[in-house]
Amino acid sequence: MSKVVLFGLDGATYTVLDDLVARGMMPTLAEFMRTGVRAKMLSVKPPLTPPAWSTLVTGRTPGHHGVTGFFQYDAPDSLSIQLISSRQLVAETIWSMVNRQGKRAGSLNFVAHQPAPKIDGWVIPGWVSWRWIRRLSHPSTLIDKLKAELPGFDVKSLAIDFEEERKAIVGAPIDDYKDWVGLHINRETQWFNVMKHQMLHDPVDLVGVVYDGVDKLQHLLWPYLDPALTPAEPDAEFLRIRSLCWDYFRNIDNLLKQTMELAGPNTTIFICSDHGFTGSWEILFINNWLEERGYLTWKEGTEAVQDDNQELEPSFYRLSAFDLTRTKAYALTASSNGIYISVKGRKDENGIPPEEYESFRRKLIDELLNECVDPETGEKLITNVWTREEIFDGPMRDIAPDLTLALRDYGFVSVRRNRRMLAKRPQILGTHHPEGVLIARGPGIRQGAVIDDVHLVDVAPTALYSMGLSIPADLQGRVLNEIYTPEFLEAHKLRRGEETKAVAAAAGADAPGDEEAEILEKLKALGYIE
Amino acid sequence: MELLTRDKVRQDLIELLKDAREDWDHSINVTDETGIFNDLGFESIDAVGLSSSLEAHFDQSLPFPEFMTKVKEQNLKDITVGHLLDFLMANLRQSAERAAA
Numbered sequence: 001m002s003k004v005v006l007f008g009l010d011g012a013t014y015t016v017l018d019d020l021v022a023r024g025m026m027p028t029l030a031e032f033m034r035t036g037v038r039a040k041m042l043s044v045k046p047p048l049t050p051p052a053w054s055t056l057v058t059g060r061t062p063g064h065h066g067v068t069g070f071f072q073y074d075a076p077d078s079l080s081i082q083l084i085s086s087r088q089l090v091a092e093t094i095w096s097m098v099n100r101q102g103k104r105a106g107s108l109n110f111v112a113h114q115p116a117p118k119i120d121g122w123v124i125p126g127w128v129s130w131r132w133i134r135r136l137s138h139p140s141t142l143i144d145k146l147k148a149e150l151p152g153f154d155v156k157s158l159a160i161d162f163e164e165e166r167k168a169i170v171g172a173p174i175d176d177y178k179d180w181v182g183l184h185i186n187r188e189t190q191w192f193n194v195m196k197h198q199m200l201h202d203p204v205d206l207v208g209v210v211y212d213g214v215d216k217l218q219h220l221l222w223p224y225l226d227p228a229l230t231p232a233e234p235d236a237e238f239l240r241i242r243s244l245c246w247d248y249f250r251n252i253d254n255l256l257k258q259t260m261e262l263a264g265p266n267t268t269i270f271i272c273s274d275h276g277f278t279g280s281w282e283i284l285f286i287n288n289w290l291e292e293r294g295y296l297t298w299k300e301g302t303e304a305v306q307d308d309n310q311e312l313e314p315s316f317y318r319l320s321a322f323d324l325t326r327t328k329a330y331a332l333t334a335s336s337n338g339i340y341i342s343v344k345g346r347k348d349e350n351g352i353p354p355e356e357y358e359s360f361r362r363k364l365i366d367e368l369l370n371e372c373v374d375p376e377t378g379e380k381l382i383t384n385v386w387t388r389e390e391i392f393d394g395p396m397r398d399i400a401p402d403l404t405l406a407l408r409d410y411g412f413v414s415v416r417r418n419r420r421m422l423a424k425r426p427q428i429l430g431t432h433h434p435e436g437v438l439i440a441r442g443p444g445i446r447q448g449a450v451i452d453d454v455h456l457v458d459v460a461p462t463a464l465y466s467m468g469l470s471i472p473a474d475l476q477g478r479v480l481n482e483i484y485t486p487e488f489l490e491a492h493k494l495r496r497g498e499e500t501k502a503v504a505a506a507a508g509a510d511a512p513g514d515e516e517a518e519i520l521e522k523l524k525a526l527g528y529i530e
Numbered sequence: 531m532e533l534l535t536r537d538k539v540r541q542d543l544i545e546l547l548k549d550a551r552e553d554w555d556h557s558i559n560v561t562d563e564t565g566i567f568n569d570l571g572f573e574s575i576d577a578v579g580l581s582s583s584l585e586a587h588f589d590q591s592l593p594f595p596e597f598m599t600k601v602k603e604q605n606l607k608d609i610t611v612g613h614l615l616d617f618l619m620a621n622l623r624q625s626a627e628r629a630a631a
Contacts, residue, residue, distance in 0.1 A: 080593035080596060082591055082595070083594055085582045085585065086582075114582040115582055129576050129578065129579050131551070132578070132582070
């Protein structure tokens with residue numbers, strides 16, 4: 001059976017890819033599509049990078065794998081907030097699943113993978129600054145080995161630069177665009193070079209790599225990438241910036257070409273994105289709305305931001321911005337679009353009585369859907385509100401927000417305090433859309449087919465099937481039979497295997513009861529307890 | 531109940547911080563007064579890696595975002611090794627006491 005490459009394009013959307021293919025900018029992708037299968041890939045709700053990629057690599061939904069956002073509560077009864085890491089990813093990953101069946105794996109630039117899991121293979125986590133990437137990779141000698149063996153390897157170029165990434169969210173001066181796009185071209189090439197080096201010198205059966213510049217470019221430069229937003233008569237500056245964007249995607253196309261050559265014809269390649277993209281034109285200051293409705297009280301001295309401030313949340317969470325003794329509901333982080341309801345006895349003694357939870361939540365949902373409106377037009381700003389039972393069902397459900405919002409422009413809420421509830425963006429910025437891409441090509445895959453929508457959760461079982469491995473019985477996704485030829489399906493019967501291997505939970509909802517005792521033992525072992 | 535050895539935690543923390551410096555230079559003299567931004571050249575963006583590294587080393591979750599928020603609210607000019615050590619000791623001790631209870 002075949003080897004597999006997961007060629008991750010963070011945030012890739014057919015809105016952009018089809019346009020670039022039609023313009024002849026991505027000839028390899030065009031050929032890949034012509035000789036493979038394509039589908040819209042439905043993301044998780046909300047379509048956010050950490051829960052989405054975690055779903056792809058586990059075949060489990062966020063309520064099961066435990067990653068709900070970039071920041072999340074440590075436990076249902078805790079007010080402690082954690083930065084997302086591999087500690088929160090409590091479901092088995094596909095890297096481990098293939099290991100258990102005697103195959104090796106390599107994982108590059110996936111979020112929530114730091115510290116790297118100790119798999120049979122190699123892992124360099126994403127979303128880690130260069131200073132820490134060496135310590136947090138696996139094996140621990142990997143980065144030093146690459147420095148010694150791989151010409152041109154530069155760990156600073158490889159790792160995420162958060163100051164540069166902020167520009168994707170808050171905007172950047174036009175003069176910076178060339179350098180900024182160049183930085184991303186260079187970074188993607190670095191990741192490819194690492195993958196190539198490893199595939200040649202430490203081969204694996206499954207390799208996954210995420211090229212995350214797609215997301216960054218689309219956040220900042222969406223008006224130059226969405227063909228529907230191209231002016232009728234674009235000026236020279238527009239053309240110059242669009243050309244920079246095209247350079248980036250030409251490079252991605254070249255990396256795909258090299259990946260195909262490197263992998264050979266007996267490898268199945270899945271091009272996949274964690275979510276799609278679209279344009280956002282406004283900012284909803286959701287905590288201001290909650291304040292207006294009497295659900296939230298700011299702590300005295302909490303500063304209001306300027307109306308056009310595009311930074312949706314402070315550098316770190318600001319629970320301390322709220323007067324929790326007089327707050328019943330609040331949004332904690334921008335990207336999760338989540339609202340937490342404060343319930344007495346859940347995390348502390350503040351909030352509504354537990355017996356009022358259901359009625360309070362129903363009322364809040366109704367008001368969010370029907371009364372959170374554009375002050376100028378009266379149009380509804382929120383198109384959907386999900387409860388956590390609906391979108392985070394599973395053992396980790398209770399760490400998730402009580403409610404999750406979808407906005408009319410698909411944007412992220414701001415959790416900052418403002419003088420107004422709604423502000424127009426000075427210019428359209430890109431934001432996440434629930435429809436991403438899946439394009440597959442390889443042994444047994446149909447050619448030129450377009451199939452119905454698939455879900456992120458389907459990727460892991462399908463990749464395992466392509467590798468000829470059994471599918472763990474408790475994966476929530478399905479093998480996408482429709483992407484394969486009937487002959488291939490006939491010759492390769494699907495095999496169900498044992499359930500996924502349990503991963504020790506962090507201090508999560510269903511953490512083992514003896515965890516505290518384990519901590520004591522670990523502290524003893526480290527020499528911290530006499 | 532004094533169960534934790536501050537010296538051992540300090541020693542491990544300093545080794546970890548030195549390890550993350552650009553040149554991985556272990557000869558630099560780091561004390562409780564050393565600032566991780568001004569003296570060691572870290573940036574606020576290193577919080578993710580620092581947090582994950584500390585959690586991995588001590589094998590427990592740490593409320594790092596809260597720590598960074600408090601630092602911001604107190605308008606500290608820098609986070610010193612001593613600040614980090616206090617944060618670690620408080621959380622490690624809390625875990626140990628919970629476990630021992």
